[in-house]
Amino acid sequence: MQVDEISRAETFDATTAHAVDLPRILTGTAYVTDGDTIRIQNTQVRLFGIDAPELHHPYGKKAKWAMVRLCKGHCIRAEITDEDEHGRTVAKCFLPDGRDLSEELVKQGLAIDWPRYSGGKYKHLEVAGRRKKLWLADARQKGRLHVWEKFDARRKDEHDK
Template identity: 40%
Template sequence: MEADPLKAVVLATLLALVLFSHDVSATGLIEGQASIIDGDTLEIHGTRIRLWGIDAPESSQLCRGNNSLLYRCGAKTANELDAFIATRPISCEPVSRDVYGRTVATCSVGGVDLGDWLVRGGLAFDWPRYSKGKYDAAQREADHAGRGVWAGSYVVPWAYRACINQGGRPEGCSDHSGTKP
């Protein structure tokens, strides 16, 4: 039986697409160049990934710096994460899915855990509800050094979201009492 050359080309092309464009390896890792969605969410090859165990200020959230002036701490976190990653490839190990259907994963770039890097820099918080304290030491270090949000005042992101969900405005929800958790 004679092989159809067109079928052979189509089959070879499909096989190449499956082998070379798949972003999830046999180990379940998601790897590739990331786009930053916000301070704790990124996207790789169309897959939304929520960083496990941390919570970063929301994009619209405001914090007070050590000079008592308001700044967009959520936007700052996203911008710093974007600059840190640059064009380097990200490797994410899925842990679960969240209520929004996003993959929840621990991710690293150049061997550096992004959750740890964000918390250690005072750009995000250890979220003990999920992390069981994995990033607690990094958070204590950032607080002691006065890095990021620890230099001024803030509202933890989960309290900010609760305020917004109850009809609050970003300005009012961002600056309750200026106390730390």
């Protein structure tokens, strides 16, 4: 595991002579947290542009294990694009053969495009009817967090019985 030569450092754009912040690249083994979050070199990385179910939501464990199967035994390349509102590193993550992890999970029907962040990059790959199955992720994207709260409360009530 190493950080590529390109690190988050200031350099100058030759045409404009303005400082440019180069992207940071992480490479290494990925520890999978859930369907859209991995850890590389002790850095928690949120996959760019998609939303996968939380572990305790329907299809959450399937999404995590699909990501484990994709990453297992591979050196993952994470091209850091941003930091989200929760302070997590956001990155476009790739397998050694160049496949985009976000794209692969959407194609498997275990994540949906998050247009607010992706610009719709993965929308065309969504499996038909998947937003209905991943309704909690869809509700989050639409700002309907009361749906999550209701689901979590019902689940807690069932667990307490």
